[in-house]
Amino acid sequence: KAGVTQTPRYLIKTRGQQVTLSCSPISGHRSVSWYQQTPGQGLQFLFEYFSETQRNKGNFPGRFSGRQFSNSRSEMNVSTLELGDSALYLCASSPGTSGGTDTQYFGPGTRLTVL
Amino acid sequence: GDSVTQMEGPVTLSEEAFLTINCTYTATGYPSLFWYVQYPGEGLQLLLKATKADDKGSNKGFEATYRKETTSFHLEKGSVQVSDSAVYFCALSDPGSSNTGKLIFGQGTTLQVKP
Numbered sequence: 001k002a003g004v005t006q007t008p009r010y011l012i013k014t015r016g017q018q019v020t021l022s023c024s025p026i027s028g029h030r031s032v033s034w035y036q037q038t039p040g041q042g043l044q045f046l047f048e049y050f051s052e053t054q055r056n057k058g059n060f061p062g063r064f065s066g067r068q069f070s071n072s073r074s075e076m077n078v079s080t081l082e083l084g085d086s087a088l089y090l091c092a093s094s095p096g097t098s099g100g101t102d103t104q105y106f107g108p109g110t111r112l113t114v115l
Numbered sequence: 116g117d118s119v120t121q122m123e124g125p126v127t128l129s130e131e132a133f134l135t136i137n138c139t140y141t142a143t144g145y146p147s148l149f150w151y152v153q154y155p156g157e158g159l160q161l162l163l164k165a166t167k168a169d170d171k172g173s174n175k176g177f178e179a180t181y182r183k184e185t186t187s188f189h190l191e192k193g194s195v196q197v198s199d200s201a202v203y204f205c206a207l208s209d210p211g212s213s214n215t216g217k218l219i220f221g222q223g224t225t226l227q228v229k230p
Contacts, residue, residue: 004158033216042223043204048216055215090158092218100210101147101166104218106158 001027004093004107012113018079021110023091025072031055031096032074033104034066037088046089049074050096078112086114117142117209121221128228134192136224138179138205141186146207148172148181148188149218153202162190162203200228 005024013019025032033056034046045058049068066076072093078085088111092104122137140146147166151159163172168183179190188205205221208214 006158031216033218035218043206043218043220045217045219050216056217058217092159094216096216100144100208100214102208102216103149103161103164104208104216105161106151108158 004091004105006089006091006107006110008110009108010111010113012115013081014115015081015083017081018077019081019112020075020077021089021091021112023074023076023093023107025074025091025093026105029093029095029105030072031094031102032068032072033092033094034074034076035090035092036060037090037109038086043090046076081114083114085112087112117146117207117214117219119205119207119219119221121203121205121224123222123224125225125227128195128226130197130228130230131194132228134190134195134199134226136190136203136205136226138188138190138221139186140188140205140207142207142209144209144211144214146209148179149206149208150177150179150188150190151204151206151220153204153223155201159204195226195228197228197230200226202226 033048048056068074088109092106094102150162163174165172165181206218
């Protein structure tokens, strides 16, 4: 099976702009989770989608949003970008049906730089 | 709330040395525990997992045992190679409807193996 893919791999934006990142999960997986990785805060959970519904949400401002399509592909959007949003954004997919025992498989990430 | 604490790095070892990276956790339920590895410029790869007390996860010579009495999941390898140089993350997934799709990560431990 193909792994989790993320596009684009690199993005450069300026403050105040918005950005959309895309994630295609492993075939058959219905859950997609998003994480932000920064040197200062480490890996932090953003949100999780399952069957087009947000099931869980981390502690991020409303500028961070996401959605999931019927084919399980997911997008996340960040509006009104701030310098502190510069990070590696990782998505992970899992079957989504076994609760906490599910293994999450990660994509290579999108490196966002905000100038 | 739930949390994961890893030993601080970097850890520098010579090739063929024994590796231990300590990981302890705090959780309200009965979490699943994971070790992920991140190579430079890449996403996270699952190294091993354990879903209940006394389970031992193993992969590529790495091992970790889920110790509920000490709330620990220490990573070990008998003989490291230069190719093991990477950042290692301990993570937990706490079951429960409010925690779906959410991994909580430790801060990561950088391992450098010298020839």
